[in-house]
Amino acid sequence: MSTPDSPSPLSTDDIAAITGNLDEVADRARAAAESSGRSGDDVRVLLATKTQPAEKIRVALEHGFTLIGENKVQEITGKAEALADLNPETHLIGPLQKNKVNHTLRHAQCIQSVDNLPLAEKINNRLDVLDETIDFFIQVNTSREDSKFGIAPEDAEELITATRELGRMRLRGLMTIGLPGSTPEEIRPSYSDLRELSERLRDSGAMPAEAAELSMGMSGDFELAISEGATMVRVGSSIFGAREYS
Numbered sequence: 421m422s423t424p425d426s427p428s429p430l431s432t433d434d435i436a437a438i439t440g441n442l443d444e445v446a447d448r449a450r451a452a453a454e455s456s457g458r459s460g461d462d463v464r465v466l467l468a469t470k471t472q473p474a475e476k477i478r479v480a481l482e483h484g485f486t487l488i489g490e491n492k493v494q495e496i497t498g499k500a501e502a503l504a505d506l507n508p509e510t511h512l513i514g515p516l517q518k519n520k521v522n523h524t525l526r527h528a529q530c531i532q533s534v535d536n537l538p539l540a541e542k543i544n545n546r547l548d549v550l551d552e553t554i555d556f557f558i559q560v561n562t563s564r565e566d567s568k569f570g571i572a573p574e575d576a577e578e579l580i581t582a583t584r585e586l587g588r589m590r591l592r593g594l595m596t597i598g599l600p601g602s603t604p605e606e607i608r609p610s611y612s613d614l615r616e617l618s619e620r621l622r623d624s625g626a627m628p629a630e631a632a633e634l635s636m637g638m639s640g641d642f643e644l645a646i647s648e649g650a651t652m653v654r655v656g657s658s659i660f661g662a663r664e665y666s
């Protein structure tokens with residue numbers, strides 16, 4: 421494992437590929453924001469770093485990116501020490517089981533995958549013990565498919581209302597994964613539905629006005645997501661290359 425003092429095992433070509441991809445994704449995200457009448461600064465790129473070694477993530481953080489997202493608590497824990505000197509803002513973007521809450525709170529600054537009240541209550545109770553706070557997103561299943569993750573859009577209001585009682589958790593907005601592996605025409609409704617839900621819940625006062633973030637869009641469709649209002653896109657393979665699962 422690389423430490424701040426040891427040389428990176430990545431080749432200069434590997435490093436140049438990552439930084440070139442980072443610049444390209446940042447340029448495309450900015451252009452997409454501007455062509456939908458927003459400022460490039462209104463959209464943040466979160467690096468989806470699952471399965472990627474800390475050395476590669478380090479390249480991106482040293483290149484000026486600050487926001488990373490992991491899917492598994494074990495991966496957050498495993499890489500946190502190696503990246504601690506770069507102080508990334510770390511989000512959990514994958515499903516969270518109640519028995520992993522304590523580990524998550526040790527290293528994550530935001531949980532994007534809150535989709536049920538018992539989980540939110542467990543997080544809040546633990547934060548009470550720690551005397552800390554955390555940011556979170558409500559994950560909504562806008563794919564119109566049977567998916568295990570994310571609350572159904574019609575149930576989001578009730579969950580959001582209930583989480584407003586949890587004093588140690590600050591809602592930043594809504595997150596969705598959308599419909600996987602499909603054409604832009606098929607995937608757009610997943611993103612427009614999330615934007616419309618967010619607008620409706622903020623207009624009615626069910627959701628705090630400041631919880632305006634929309635985390636949506638991945639390598640294959642982040643420009644589409646930005647055109648539908650994404651404030652945060654989660655990009656992995658376009659930056660780091662294809663993932664290798666062992």
Ligand SMILES: *Cc1c(COP(=O)(O)O)cnc(C)c1O
Binds near residue numbers: 513657
């Ligand atoms: C892996 C992942 C991404 C990024 O996917 P890419 O297609 O590699 O950009 C975004 N969001 C979540 C929740 C993921 O698991």
